[in-house]
Amino acid sequence: MQYARPISERADSEATSALAPPTEADAAGASGAAEPAAVRIRRAVLSVSDKRGLVEFARGLCELGIEIVSTGGTAAELDAQGVPVRLIESLTGFPQILDGRVKTLHPKLYAALLARRDHPEHIRQAAEQEVEWVDLVCVNLYPFERTAARRGASDAEVIESIDIGGPTMIRAAAKNHPFVAVVVSPESYDAVLAELRDSDGRLSASTRESLAAEAFSYTARYDTSIARWFAERGDDFPPLHLRAHEKLVDLPYGENPHQRAAYYTEIGERMHLLSMVKQHHGKQLSFNNLLDLDSARRLVSEFEVPACVIVKHNNPCGCAIGDSALEAYEKAFACDPLSAFGGVIAFNRPVDGPAAQALSQQFIEVLLAPGYEQEALEVITQKPNVRVLEDGERRAPHEHEPDIRQVLGGLLVQDRDVGPDERAQMRVVTKRAPTETEWSELLFAWRVCRHVRSNAIVLARDLGTVGIGAGQMSRVDSVRLAVEKARVDSLDGAALASDAFFPFADGPALAIEAGVRAIIQPGGSIRDDEVISAADGAGVAMVFTARRHFRH
Numbered sequence: 001m002q003y004a005r006p007i008s009e010r011a012d013s014e015a016t017s018a019l020a021p022p023t024e025a026d027a028a029g030a031s032g033a034a035e036p037a038a039v040r041i042r043r044a045v046l047s048v049s050d051k052r053g054l055v056e057f058a059r060g061l062c063e064l065g066i067e068i069v070s071t072g073g074t075a076a077e078l079d080a081q082g083v084p085v086r087l088i089e090s091l092t093g094f095p096q097i098l099d100g101r102v103k104t105l106h107p108k109l110y111a112a113l114l115a116r117r118d119h120p121e122h123i124r125q126a127a128e129q130e131v132e133w134v135d136l137v138c139v140n141l142y143p144f145e146r147t148a149a150r151r152g153a154s155d156a157e158v159i160e161s162i163d164i165g166g167p168t169m170i171r172a173a174a175k176n177h178p179f180v181a182v183v184v185s186p187e188s189y190d191a192v193l194a195e196l197r198d199s200d201g202r203l204s205a206s207t208r209e210s211l212a213a214e215a216f217s218y219t220a221r222y223d224t225s226i227a228r229w230f231a232e233r234g235d236d237f238p239p240l241h242l243r244a245h246e247k248l249v250d251l252p253y254g255e256n257p258h259q260r261a262a263y264y265t266e267i268g269e270r271m272h273l274l275s276m277v278k279q280h281h282g283k284q285l286s287f288n289n290l291l292d293l294d295s296a297r298r299l300v301s302e303f304e305v306p307a308c309v310i311v312k313h314n315n316p317c318g319c320a321i322g323d324s325a326l327e328a329y330e331k332a333f334a335c336d337p338l339s340a341f342g343g344v345i346a347f348n349r350p351v352d353g354p355a356a357q358a359l360s361q362q363f364i365e366v367l368l369a370p371g372y373e374q375e376a377l378e379v380i381t382q383k384p385n386v387r388v389l390e391d392g393e394r395r396a397p398h399e400h401e402p403d404i405r406q407v408l409g410g411l412l413v414q415d416r417d418v419g420p421d422e423r424a425q426m427r428v429v430t431k432r433a434p435t436e437t438e439w440s441e442l443l444f445a446w447r448v449c450r451h452v453r454s455n456a457i458v459l460a461r462d463l464g465t466v467g468i469g470a471g472q473m474s475r476v477d478s479v480r481l482a483v484e485k486a487r488v489d490s491l492d493g494a495a496l497a498s499d500a501f502f503p504f505a506d507g508p509a510l511a512i513e514a515g516v517r518a519i520i521q522p523g524g525s526i527r528d529d530e531v532i533s534a535a536d537g538a539g540v541a542m543v544f545t546a547r548r549h550f551r552h
Contacts, residue, residue, distance in 0.1 A: 042067065457498055520543045
């Protein structure tokens with residue numbers, strides 16, 4: 001293994017000896033200034049798990065006369081590529097032990113990182129202990145997140161991936177950023193080298209502060225992932241709710257043009273709304289597009305047979321299943337053609353040519369499908385603004401993924417409302433039981449109803465929605481709206497789903513008068529007897545699920 005020459009042997013007259021202890025007068029020579037202004041970089045510690053760009057970065061530092069000190073695998077990588085490197089043991093005077101668990105945890109290194117170089121007593125104590133200054137730390141951490149997410153990883157493997165020395169070095173350097181620079185991301189290497197080359201080996205105070213901010217965010221994310229892994233092994237609602245999010249993309253604007261917006265993904269989740277999604281065509285996705293896309297994607301994933309969902313303003317305005325993507329779309333569109341204008345449309349089957357021809361007749365904001373025939377893409381992309389997305393994600397969300405909503409000064413956290421309700425757990429409460437055809441309609445409507453804003457009423461026939469009443473303050477108004485929305489001559493034979501119980505018989509009566517022949521609802525009202533009596537009087541079948549599905 002090669003070792004860098006001591007700094008005292010270099011031509012640069014400003015450098016202090018690598019082996020000589022610092023003195024008060026050396027503060028300026030070691031850091032470039034006694035005051036925390038631009039810092040001259042003379043010695044760097046490199047210790048990284050992510051080796052991307054490492055060799056090029058280290059070579060660039062060496063070309064600037066900067067001594068490289070490194071640990072185990074990083075030192076071996078640099079040495080193999082002919083980069084002069086000095087082992088950390090020569091700086092600390094202490095060997096690597098415990099299978100690498102202890103290699104940088106030493107007072108000499110942390111004194112070199114934490115000493116204030118404008119403080120005479122710090123300089124005196126460092127000189128007394130023969131501390132050698134370190135001006136730059138380049139560290140990234142053991143891949144805890146990747147190990148914890150790997151299928152089949154044992155607890156011992158995950159725990160061994162918890163980095164100790166790395167976060168400590170990063171935090172020490174970041175705390176003392178007036179005198180030390182810290183780099184945690186390979187994406188920063190080029191910019192750091194460029195500034196060093198342009199500034200005679202110095203990094204400005206603003207750069208060091210920016211790097212420190214990135215470093216503390218990096219260790220916060222890392223510690224959050226570890227804390228979350230431990231927390232989720234026990235209490236689903238731990239005393240401290242920890243999540244970290246990483247910005248994926250800036251958005252054109254928020255819900256309204258005067259609001260700024262961005263999309264962040266949650267660290268540690270196996271998938272997110274845009275994971276494995278390819279955009280074939282159209283403008284950048286907006287804040288509202290993503291909200292509606294989330295609703296559409298969640299609903300269409302409920303079905304295993306070909307299905308289509310049309311969402312507008314975060315509510316489905318049409319949903320249907322069919323023998324093909326085209327049939328599902330035509331039935332979903334027929335539910336509410338007016339509201340479908342400018343909607344978000346999601347399929348769970350690839351879009352073929354005939355389906356694309358039908359879609360091309362409408363104004364669509366976003367189209368999502370697991371694939372497109374070439375002919376379909378050629379047809380759809382003739383419209384300049386439609387955002388055409390291909391969903392290549394085959395992973396399912398974590399089964400314990402919580403539903404989190406922000407409120408003033410805090411978060412509301414709950415279990416996500418997932419999993420189909422089983423027919424075997426439902427109870428027929430009327431004299432007439434549903435026919436098998438009616439059961440199919442009821443279960444379909446019930447599945448859609450969970451995705452509609454409460455108070456929610458869904459009317460279904462032929463396995464497609466025909467009327468949806470959403471977000472009304474009274475349930476009877478939701479029924480009235482659903483009936484009015486129906487674009488059919490008659491609702492005779494339709495099924496109705498209600499996300500919560502009917503407090504009075506007026507809602508069911510209004511639906512029965514319109515032609516509804518089967519109703520599914522949770523039950524539980526003090527007037528259930530009146531509601532059941534109204535259904536029995538009209539020969540309507542009614543099923544209680546004993547489970548509510550509010551979506552506020």
